[in-house]
Each structure stands twice: as C-alpha cells, then as structure tokens.
Amino acid sequence: MSLTRNIPPEYLAFRQQDDFGFSAVDESSLTTTVNPDTLETEVIRESVNASAEVMQRMESKLDKLLGLYDENKFGLDLQKEKLVEQANGKLIELEQLMIPLLVNLMKNPEKEYIYWPNRTDKIQEQIDKILSLTRGE
Numbered sequence: 001m002s003l004t005r006n007i008p009p010e011y012l013a014f015r016q017q018d019d020f021g022f023s024a025v026d027e028s029s030l031t032t033t034v035n036p037d038t039l040e041t042e043v044i045r046e047s048v049n050a051s052a053e054v055m056q057r058m059e060s061k062l063d064k065l066l067g068l069y070d071e072n073k074f075g076l077d078l079q080k081e082k083l084v085e086q087a088n089g090k091l092i093e094l095e096q097l098m099i100p101l102l103v104n105l106m107k108n109p110e111k112e113y114i115y116w117p118n119r120t121d122k123i124q125e126q127i128d129k130i131l132s133l134t135r136g137e
Contacts, residue, residue, distance in 0.1 A: 093133050097126060
C-alpha cells in the first residue's frame with residue numbers, strides 16, 4: 001500500500017515553505033542518553049539550560065529598560081521641556097500681538113463710538129502675524 005495514494009502530486013515535491021524543521025533519522029543516529037533517576041534526556045537538559053540562559057539575558061535587558069524608565073532617561077522629559085518652552089514663547093508673542101489692540105479698544109470708555117478708518121488693513125496685518133506665529137504661515 002502506497003502512502004502517497006491520495007496525495008495530489010503538487011504536495012509531494014519538496015517546497016521551501018513546507019519545511020517544518022524536522023527530519024527522519026535512524027535509531028542508530030540518536031545519541032541521546034536518558035538519566036534513569038529523572039528520565040531526563042540530554043537533549044531536554046541542554047534545551048532547558050539554553051532557554052534559561054536566554055531568559056536570564058532577557059530579564060537583564062528588561063531590568064535595564066525599567067531602570068531607565070524609572071530614571072526618566074528616555075529623553076522624553078527633555079523633549080517635553082523643550083516643547084513647553086516653545087509653546088510658552090509663542091503664547092507670550094501672541095499676548096504681545098493681542099493685548100495692545102484690546103487696550104487701545106478700551107481707551108475712552110465714555111465715548112460710544114470708535115472711529116477706525118482703514119481698519120481692514122490693520123486687522124489683516126494682525127491676523128497675518130497671529131497665523132504666522134501659530135501656524136508658521
């Protein structure tokens with residue numbers, strides 16, 4: 001009885017993506033020894049030791065990262081300070097553009113009307129300055 005009787009031929013040829021990482025071996029090629037007390041094989045022991053070493057290295061790296069995080073050495077605090085400083089500077093510039101206009105509008109509160117010829121040009125100039133500051137336009 002053939003093992004390939006119902007298997008389509010395209011699956012019988014070896015394809016790299018079908019390599020699952022195992023191969024057939026004879027019993028004589030196995031050099032594994034079993035400890036009769038623990039029934040642990042040499043292969044298992046070596047695999048566990050290698051895994052323990054990998055885990056120890058990973059734990060060490062994770063400890064270093066957590067230490068850096070605890071010390072705020074990721075550079076985020078410095079970046080945050082720089083952004084806050086820039087934002088505060090822009091807010092002061094915005095104040096300097098807006099407050100004089102508002103102060104001038106408050107002058108002479110006893111008068112009901114404000115005479116402001118050519119205000120469109122002056123207002124547009126302030127708008128342009130504000131947009132330049134806030135949007136970099």
